[in-house]
Structures are given as structure tokens and as C-alpha cells.
Amino acid sequence: MNETFSVKKYLRNLKLPFCPGCGAFTVMNAFLKAVHELGYEDLSSFVFCSGIGCSAWIPSPYFIADSIHTLHGRSIPVATGVKLMRPSLNVVVFGGDGDIVGIGLSHFIHAARRNLDILVIMVNNMVYGMTGGQVAPTTPFKAKTTTTPYGNFEQPLDAANLAVVAGANYVARWTTAHQNELKEAIKKALCLNGFRFIEAISQCPTAFGRRVGFKDAGEMVKWFKEKAIPIEQAKKLGEEDLTQKIILGEFIQRKRQTLTETVYSAIKEASNVEEN
Amino acid sequence: MKTAKQGVYFWQGSEACAEAAILAGCRFFAGYPITPASEIAEHLAKRLPQVDGIAIQMEDEIASIGAVIGASWTGAKAMTATSGPGFSLMQESIGYAFMTETPLVIVDVQRAGPSTGQATKCGQGDVMQSRWGTHGDYSAIVLSPNSVQEMFDLTVKAFNLAEEYRTPVILLSDEVTAHMREQVAVPSIEQIEIVNRKRPKPSDKAFFGLTEVPPMPAVGEGFNVAVTGSTHDEYGIRSTADPLVHKRLVERLNNKIQNHAEEIAHVESYNTENCKIGIVAYGCTSRAIYEAVEYAETKGIKTGYVRLKTIWPFPEKPIKKLAESAEKILVPEMNLRQIFHEVKKVAEGTAKIIPINKIGGGELITPEELLDIIIKEAE
Ligand SMILES: Cc1ncc(C[n+]2csc(CCOP(=O)(O)OP(=O)(O)O)c2C)c(N)n1
Ligand code: SF4
Ligand SMILES: [Mg+2]
Numbered sequence: 001m002n003e004t005f006s007v008k009k010y011l012r013n014l015k016l017p018f019c020p021g022c023g024a025f026t027v028m029n030a031f032l033k034a035v036h037e038l039g040y041e042d043l044s045s046f047v048f049c050s051g052i053g054c055s056a057w058i059p060s061p062y063f064i065a066d067s068i069h070t071l072h073g074r075s076i077p078v079a080t081g082v083k084l085m086r087p088s089l090n091v092v093v094f095g096g097d098g099d100i101v102g103i104g105l106s107h108f109i110h111a112a113r114r115n116l117d118i119l120v121i122m123v124n125n126m127v128y129g130m131t132g133g134q135v136a137p138t139t140p141f142k143a144k145t146t147t148t149p150y151g152n153f154e155q156p157l158d159a160a161n162l163a164v165v166a167g168a169n170y171v172a173r174w175t176t177a178h179q180n181e182l183k184e185a186i187k188k189a190l191c192l193n194g195f196r197f198i199e200a201i202s203q204c205p206t207a208f209g210r211r212v213g214f215k216d217a218g219e220m221v222k223w224f225k226e227k228a229i230p231i232e233q234a235k236k237l238g239e240e241d242l243t244q245k246i247i248l249g250e251f252i253q254r255k256r257q258t259l260t261e262t263v264y265s266a267i268k269e270a271s272n273v274e275e276n
Numbered sequence: 277m278k279t280a281k282q283g284v285y286f287w288q289g290s291e292a293c294a295e296a297a298i299l300a301g302c303r304f305f306a307g308y309p310i311t312p313a314s315e316i317a318e319h320l321a322k323r324l325p326q327v328d329g330i331a332i333q334m335e336d337e338i339a340s341i342g343a344v345i346g347a348s349w350t351g352a353k354a355m356t357a358t359s360g361p362g363f364s365l366m367q368e369s370i371g372y373a374f375m376t377e378t379p380l381v382i383v384d385v386q387r388a389g390p391s392t393g394q395a396t397k398c399g400q401g402d403v404m405q406s407r408w409g410t411h412g413d414y415s416a417i418v419l420s421p422n423s424v425q426e427m428f429d430l431t432v433k434a435f436n437l438a439e440e441y442r443t444p445v446i447l448l449s450d451e452v453t454a455h456m457r458e459q460v461a462v463p464s465i466e467q468i469e470i471v472n473r474k475r476p477k478p479s480d481k482a483f484f485g486l487t488e489v490p491p492m493p494a495v496g497e498g499f500n501v502a503v504t505g506s507t508h509d510e511y512g513i514r515s516t517a518d519p520l521v522h523k524r525l526v527e528r529l530n531n532k533i534q535n536h537a538e539e540i541a542h543v544e545s546y547n548t549e550n551c552k553i554g555i556v557a558y559g560c561t562s563r564a565i566y567e568a569v570e571y572a573e574t575k576g577i578k579t580g581y582v583r584l585k586t587i588w589p590f591p592e593k594p595i596k597k598l599a600e601s602a603e604k605i606l607v608p609e610m611n612l613r614q615i616f617h618e619v620k621k622v623a624e625g626t627a628k629i630i631p632i633n634k635i636g637g638g639e640l641i642t643p644e645e646l647l648d649i650i651i652k653e654a655e
Contacts, residue, residue: 014513047495049346061502061513066495068349069504069514070342071372077339081346081354082495084330085304089496107342110335263330270325 007032010043011062018054021217023202026176027094027123028058030200034186046090049079051104053096054130054204055123073104076111079118087117087260090190097124097138101159105137108159112166114259115194121186122159122197125204133207143212160199164252169194171251175201175224178248185250194258201246278327282464289427289454290315290357293383293447294323296431297355299468302381303329304347304354306340308362311395312451313385316357337362341369341382348378349503351494353435357383360402361392364409370444371410372505374529377484377492379438379445379473381431386450386559388610388635397638398451400559400610406446407588413526415533417540418446418588420558424458430585436471437540441532442489448587450610451638452560485510485525488532533589541591544583548594551580553650554602554627556595556619558584560640561608567643568650577654587615592622599623604653608632608641 010032018024035043043065050056052072060069070078075093083091093100100108100122111118127145128134135145135152138159142151160173170192174182182200189196203209203220214220224246231249234242280295287295294316297305305324307317317333324331330347334340340356347354358366363384373380384406388399406418417437421430431447438445476483476491476499483490483501490510493499502512507522515521533540546569548554553572555565562583572579580602582594599605605627607616616631623629632649634641 012513044498044500045496060504061508064500066500067502068346068495069502069506070345071368071505074338074342074369074372077334077342078346078349080332080334080339081304081306081343081348082350083346084332084343085347085350085352086496106335107339110339263332267325267328267330271328273326 005033005036010035010064012064014062016062017057019206021203021205022054023125023176023200023204024055024058024123026179027055027121027182027200027202030179030183031058031121031186034183034190037183038187038190046092047082047086048092048094049075049082050094051075051099052130053099053128055096055125056094056099058094058123059092073099073102073107075099076104076107076118076120080111080116083117083260084263087264091118093118093120095120095122096129097122097126097159098128098136101157101162102137109162109166112163112168112195112197115167115169115256116259117193117195119189119196119198122199123202124159124199125202125208126156127204127208129204129207133211145208145211160197160251163195163197167195167256168197168252169256169258170196170253173199173201173248173251175228175246175248176203177221177224177228181248192253194256279465280462283462285460285462286457287424287460288315288457289424289449291319292424292428292460293431293449293454294319295462296428297381297435298323298327298329299465300432300435300470301353301472302355302435303327304344304352305329305331305356306334306343306347307356307358308334308337308340310359310362312387312454313357313359313362313383315454316383316385337365338369341366344380345369345373345378348380349495353379353439355381355383357385359385359387360389363402363405367409371412371414373444374410374414375505376503377442377490377529379442379492381434381438381445381447383447383449385454386448388638394636394638396451397636398560398610398640399635399638400450400561400614402448403587403611403614406448413530415530416446416588417441417443417533418448418586420448420584420587421453422559422562422583423453424456425460426585427453428460428462432468432470436469439471439473440489441536442473442492443533448559450560452640482510484508484512485528488528537589538593540586541589541593542585543591543594544585545581545594545598547578547580548582548598549601551578551598551602553577553579553654554598554605555579555581556584556598556605556607556615557581558587558615561610564608564641564643564646568646571643571647572650572654575651577650579650584615590618590622595619595622596626599626602627604628604630606630606632606646606649606653608646610634610641
């Protein structure tokens with residue numbers, strides 16, 4: 001590998017918007033490193049779609065690439081239009097947990113069901129970071145946020161498992177404490193077809209970490225490491241043993257027919273019908 | 277069959293709209309079923325794949341317009357079709373398309389609202405929503421067909437305007453116009469005026485300003501275009517605090533439409549310079565005016581009309597002209613006064629503006645009803 005790698009070659013000369021210690025830096029780096037190691041000299045074969053939120057800022061406008069920064073929750077529908085009309089392009093969605101599985105949840109499930117050929121990278125910081133730390137569908141039970149001052153009375157969503165059930169071709173979950181694994185998962189996902197989902201458990205020191213009692217970003221990353229349990233091991237444990245754990249690894253890899261395959265074969269059929 | 281050949285067809289309004297879209301170059305449709313707009317989706321689902329296009333049913337109307345926006349950024353002409361409830365769901369994305377200068381066409385086949393209302397019955401209650409539905413400072417282009425022929429003609433026009441001005445265009449149809457069957461004359465493809473978006477030169481970098489309607493690249497062409505609904509500079513770079521950048525962008529987006537309001541505002545006028553009673557009507561309701569005016573004239577009442585083919589930008593000039601001659605202007609609508617207020621704004625003081633409103637059951641305002649009012653008001 002090229003040791004002198006710098007993410008700079010993929011980035012516009014703009015100041016990044018994230019707070020010091022934000023996990024978005026780590027996810028951005030993991031992605032660009034993955035792209036670099038796969039041999040992409042630039043991002044010209046990619047289109048990035050993202051919604052609204054801190055994490056949705058990862059590609060837009062920082063990547064020197066085509067990027068569509070859409071509405072809160074609507075990156076996947078826009079990516080659907082892009083991918084269907086330009087199947088040769090690599091369509092990658094970046095988004096936060098609120099963006100992808102809060103307001104945009106239905107699109108997420110349907111895109112996985114359709115096996116739409118896109119890679120979705122969700123930065124799960126367990127909170128609505130951009131808006132100041134409100135509860136998210138991914139916030140741990142009992143965690144205090146600005147809108148759950150007495151503790152979250154809801155259970156968090158398991159987005160990775162949901163993607164599996166919905167029909168995704170590839171699903172993995174890592175954390176910002178597992179940079180190398182995260183990068184490798186991204187590399188693998190970029191070489192596969194269909195709906196690919198990578199959940200990156202991440203830290204928002206500003207709007208979440210402080211409130212739930214972490215001194216700084218480093219402490220949160222340490223916490224991820226401690227809570228992590230590989231999926232192979234988790235499969236052997238009961239639900240109760242797993243309540244406080246972060247299950248990591250590859251949740252699935254399979255080869256269902258993808259949406260672009262089925263759509264384009266339908267088009268072919270339609271023109272054949274006409275000719276007969 | 278590829279695109280519809282020149283000829284005379286007996287089509288439903290929805291079919292005319294779908295075939296016109298294909299002739300205008302539309303190759304992507306995304307929608308969600310809703311009465312009375314589903315026929316457009318059904319027709320395009322059958323027809324688009326035959327011309328190497330794609331039609332997909334999405335999980336809701338928000339996803340539908342989202343996919344249309346994505347498709348438009350690949351360089352394709354794209355559209356969706358819906359009715360009131362779905363049109364409401366699309367409003368946030370309409371603002372996004374406006375802000376990002378994404379050409380697309382939205383057909384709203386109006387039914388009787390608010391809410392689920394009378395889902396199968398005709399109404400004209402979305403006139404103001406089509407103008408002001410999204411948040412923020414916005415200018416809309418909205419066309420209003422009143423026949424199956426116009427479902428065809430104005431669909432082509434909607435695509436042309438969307439491409440010319442790089443903006444979403446709404447075809448504000450209604451249950452009656454979309455469902456009825458009439459003859460449609462389809463010209464040869466060479467005779468149909470088709471406008472395509474201005475494309476960038478390889479050296480271009482400003483896709484969001486510097487000119488009134490900037491050139492639009494497609495993704496995957498190497499332009500590294502950054503599209504965002506946040507306030508952005510001419511190069512697409514987010515600028516969320518600078519007052520000047522916001523002012524410059526939002527004023528240009530509005531001006532590129534408002535400065536061309538007269539070119540965009542099409543009407544059909546009759547006897548506007550020499551009438552005592554004037555009528556301003558649009559869409560299905562305007563179908564009653566022809567017969568009513570004809571009968572009124574046999575009774576010696578000088579009657580004229582302005583029939584709006586463009587609703588927004590509002591065609592002020594022809595209405596002002598009508599008001600100079602007419603003592604009274606009747607404004608029939610299948611809602612509880614929407615265009616009435618616009619006519620009033622333009623013509624009050626010059627003529628007396630009289631609303632005629634009918635809602636419920638999808639019942640149209642008939643020529644007889646209109647004639648009775650013309651006779652009464654002429655006395
Ligand atoms: C329709 C709509 N509702 C609400 C918002 C406000 N909003 C902006 S970002 C955001 C949440 C962001 O959370 P997440 O997606 O998890 O991203 P993060 O900032 O945590 O990375 C919300 C609610 C919005 N922009 N649009
Ligand atoms: S608020 Fe949180 S998620 Fe947003 S940039 Fe700051 S640390 Fe990152
Ligand atoms: Mg978040």
C-alpha cells in the first residue's frame with residue numbers, strides 16, 4: 001500500500017465542519033482510505049447522495065466528486081433515481097442515524113427490499129447531533145438527551161439487522177474504534193452489488209457524549225471497544241447477555257438479484273414484446 | 277411502437293399526458309398510486325420501458341419526487357403524477373428542486389379536498405398550494421389544461437419550461453380533464469417544439485449562478501457538481517451565513533421566473549376589448565364558458581373571457597385588459613375562492629369581481645348556470 005496516502009487528494013480545499021473529536025472524521029477517513037486502497041485515483045466514477053445532519057456533510061461539498069446533498073431523510077430516494085438512470089456509476093449514500101433510520105426509515109427498508117445497487121454508510125452517533133442532541137431512534141434505553149431529560153423511555157432500533165431482514169446483499173457494523181475493520185468492510189462493500197449497508201457506530205462528543213457522562217471523544221471510543229462483541233460470539237449468547245453490547249462484524253453477504261438487473265431485464269422484455 | 281406517431285387519437289386525458297411526456301423526452305417516472313392520477317402512472321409503466329425509459333412505483337410521494345430529482349441530475353427528463361394528498365407530501369421537495377434548479381414535471385390531478393375529501397370527485401382546491409405550498413421565497417410555474425388536447429400540449433410545454441428555466445413545473449390538472457376522453461391531434465415529432473436544458477462547456481464551473489439560468493451538468497460527466505438545497509454560491513458551495521449569497525441566489529431564482537412572467541403566462545382570450553361581462557376561468561371549469569358566452573351573445577349581452585392556460589405566474593396583463601372593458605368579471609371555480617382573489621388584486625376598482633363557487637360531488641359549473649348569472653349580472 002501507498003504509505004504516503006493523504007485524504008487531501010479527494011477533498012476540496014475547504015475547512016471541514018465537524019467538531020473536534022467527532023466520529024465523522026474517522027468515517028470520512030475510512031471511506032477515502034478504502035477508495036484509495038482499491039486504486040481509485042479520483043472519485044469520478046462515484047456519485048454521493050446525502051441528507052441533512054452532520055454526518056450527511058461528509059461528502060458534500062468536501063469530496064471532489066458529484067454530490068447531491070438532499071433533504072433530511074431523502075438521500076436514498078434521490079440515489080434511486082440516480083442509480084436507475086446511470087447504473088454504471090457507484091452511488092454511495094452517507095447519513096446519520098436520524099437521517100437514514102429516523103425520518104428516512106421507510107426509504108431505507110424499501111431500498112434494501114428492492115436490493116437497490118447502492119452503498120449506504122450510516123454514521124450512528126445515537127443522537128440527533130446537528131440539532132443539538134435530541135433523542136434518536138438509535139439512542140440507548142434510559143440515555144438522557146435534550147428531549148428525554150428523564151432518560152429515554154424507548155428501545156433503540158437495530159438498523160443492521162433490519163437491513164438483513166429487509167433484503168440487503170451486504171450488511172456490516174463497526175465502530176470508530178475499529179478503523180481498519182471499517183475500512184475493510186467499505187472496500188468489500190464497494191466491490192459487491194445490490195444494497196450494501198455499513199453501520200458505523202460513532203461518537204458525537206458535543207451533543208451526546210458530554211450529556212451521558214463521557215469526558216471526551218476518546219472515552220467514548222474506548223467505551224465502544226469495551227462494549228464490542230463479534231457477531232460470531234454474539235450468536236452463541238442469549239438476548240439478556242447482549243443488552244449492553246455492541247454487536248460487530250458482517251451480518252450478511254449474499255447475492256440476491258439487484259434492482260438494476262431486474263429493471264433493465266424488464267426493459268429488454270418490453271422492447272421484445274413490441275418487436276414480436 | 278416507440279413514440280406516438282402523428283395522427284388523431286381518441287385518448288383519455290391521462291393517456292394524452294403520458295404520451296406527450298414521452299414525446300417531450302421524458303424517460304423516468306416515479307409515482308405512488310392515488311385517485312384520480314393513477315392512470316398516468318399505469319400508462320407510463322407500460323410505455324416507458326418500450327422507449328428504454330424507466331417507471332417505478334415508490335414507497336410514497338416523497339420518495340417519488342426524490343427519485344425524479346435524482347433522475348433529473350443524470351440528465352434525464354423526469355416526472356411524477358399525484359393528487360392533493362400526495363401533492364402535499366411533495367411540497368418540501370418542490371422547494372428543493374426550485375433551490376437546486378432541478379428541472380422536473382409534477383402533474384397534480386386535483387380532487388376534492390381538504391384531506392381525503394371526496395377522493396374520486398373533481399375539485400380545484402390546489403391552486404394556492406401550487407403557488408405557495410413549499411416554504412420560503414418561491415416562484416412557481418403552473419399550467420392548467422382544460423381539454424385532453426391540452427393535457428397533451430401543456431405537458432410538452434411543462435417539460436419545455438422546466439428545461440428552459442431549470443425549475444420544477446406543475447401541470448395542475450383535475451379529475452375531469454384527466455379522466456375524460458376526447459380527440460387529440462398529435463403532430464409529427466418534427467413539428468413539436470422541444471426544449472432541452474442548457475448544457476455546460478467542459479470549462480464551465482458555475483452551475484448555480486453567474487447567468488440567469490446557468491448550464492446544468494449531469495452527474496458522472498466529470499464536472500464534480502455539488503448540489504445542495506442549502507444556500508450555496510455560484511459553484512454550489514454551501515454558504516449558510518452570508519446574507520449576500522442568500523439574497524443573490526434567492527432573488528435570482530425568483531427573478532428568472534418573474535422577469536419572464538409575461539412570456540410564460542399564456543391565456544386564451546375572447547372579445548376582451550368589447551364586452552360588458554367578462555369571465556376569468558381555468559381548467560375543467562372553463563369548459564362551460566364557451567357555450568355560456570355563445571348563448572349570452574344571442575341574447576345581446578356582450579361577453580368576453582380570459583381563459584388561463586398558465587395560472588402562475590399569474591397572467592395580469594390580459595386580465596387588466598379585460599377589466600378595462602368589462603364592467604363585471606365573473607370568476608367561476610370549483611373551490612371556495614382562490615383565483616378570485618388574484619383577479620381582484622389585478623382588476624378591482626376597474627371592474628366588479630364576482631365569485632362563482634361550487635364544491636362537492638365533483639359537479640361542474642354548467643354553461644346554463646353560468647349563463648343565468650351572466651344574464652342576471654348584465655341587467
Ligand atoms: C424535515 C426536516 N425535519 C427536521 C430537520 C432538522 N434536522 C436537521 S438535522 C436533524 C437530525 C440529524 O441527526 P442525524 O441524521 O442522526 O445526523 P447527525 O447530525 O447526528 O450526524 C434534524 C432533525 C430538517 N432539516 N428537516
Ligand atoms: S455536533 Fe456531534 S455529530 Fe455534529 S459535528 Fe459536532 S460532534 Fe460531530
Ligand atoms: Mg446522529
